[in-house]
Amino acid sequence: MGPIIGRLKKGFRGRELTEARLQFARFRKLLENTRAIMNLVEDGREKLREEYIFDRHYVTSLLDGVLERAGMLVFDAVVLAPEGGEALYLLYDRLKAFAVERFIKEEAKEQSGCFTPSDTKTLPEEPELRLLSCALDWVTGPLPDGEPSMMDLVRLVFDHTIACLRGGSAMAKKRLEWNRGDTRHVIDVVDLEGGDVKEGPVSGYDLGCRPLGTMIAGAGWEGPRRQEGEAKTTKNWIAFTDKDQLSLRGTDDDNRLYLEATLSGHTDADFAFFFAEDPLDPKSFLPEAFHVEKTVLGAMAWNYDLPGQDMEYSLSQLGARLLGGM
Numbered sequence: 001m002g003p004i005i006g007r008l009k010k011g012f013r014g015r016e017l018t019e020a021r022l023q024f025a026r027f028r029k030l031l032e033n034t035r036a037i038m039n040l041v042e043d044g045r046e047k048l049r050e051e052y053i054f055d056r057h058y059v060t061s062l063l064d065g066v067l068e069r070a071g072m073l074v075f076d077a078v079v080l081a082p083e084g085g086e087a088l089y090l091l092y093d094r095l096k097a098f099a100v101e102r103f104i105k106e107e108a109k110e111q112s113g114c115f116t117p118s119d120t121k122t123l124p125e126e127p128e129l130r131l132l133s134c135a136l137d138w139v140t141g142p143l144p145d146g147e148p149s150m151m152d153l154v155r156l157v158f159d160h161t162i163a164c165l166r167g168g169s170a171m172a173k174k175r176l177e178w179n180r181g182d183t184r185h186v187i188d189v190v191d192l193e194g195g196d197v198k199e200g201p202v203s204g205y206d207l208g209c210r211p212l213g214t215m216i217a218g219a220g221w222e223g224p225r226r227q228e229g230e231a232k233t234t235k236n237w238i239a240f241t242d243k244d245q246l247s248l249r250g251t252d253d254d255n256r257l258y259l260e261a262t263l264s265g266h267t268d269a270d271f272a273f274f275f276a277e278d279p280l281d282p283k284s285f286l287p288e289a290f291h292v293e294k295t296v297l298g299a300m301a302w303n304y305d306l307p308g309q310d311m312e313y314s315l316s317q318l319g320a321r322l323l324g325g326m
Contacts, residue, residue, distance in 0.1 A: 016171045021192050024240055030076040031273050033069045040065050044136045059132045060104050066139055067096050077157045081164040091153050103135050159297040162275055165249055165258055173199040178221055180324050182232040192242045209241035211261040214312055215319025270311045271304035285321040287314050
């Protein structure tokens, strides 16, 4: 019976790992679509700053792109966390209807000046610039009279999704531990590539994950023999890793932190996304390069479009603050 039970357990672990890979990929796709929305907004802002010459088609194309990505964002969120997904679709439909009515359909150009997001904001006189300015404000918010913005939907998506990222330690077969100051850090590691059969305690040199290795180096890890101080508290983490990508999650009730990072050396691909549940304040430990957005559940932050060395330095700083002796 022993070998049979062993094969069954191995098959169960294999299914768990497959599910973890699918969740990892789905959440990464969600982040990709969020980044695409932010890139569209930044392109529009650049057009306003530099006074580019463009026509109304540019504005409608930008909004079509935002709506397309937002639709994929909601789809990924509901696949990851089906319960309560109806609210996301209802809000998306409401936002889409507003955008079509106010900005996209042909007759909307006659009423573009009616949408003034702020009483103190001076809108451009040129119709195309005015339309773009209002459209960007609709995407980013906040809007008057409690109207939802597209950014409100993005925040709601992450609040909805983040709970599904909890757990997973049971499938970890590797563990990295060290003391810094009076804190002991314990990281259970799930190798998403599945090629390394080594199990049990590992060192930072064994992981083969560039983002996590960079963070550990920033935290001052100097090998398994160096244990500084007597730990008074323990912080538990789970890390899903492959060569260039990391999903690091705090698993304690007072350590609800979530980090997604890619460190490949390619500026277009590399990024770091961070979410901290209340009452944790990410501004107290995030490097300045991160842009922070408050949500109902907590706060999210991101950092991207940095040269490789700058992204590496940012992750090193984050490792020092999260995995060091603080």
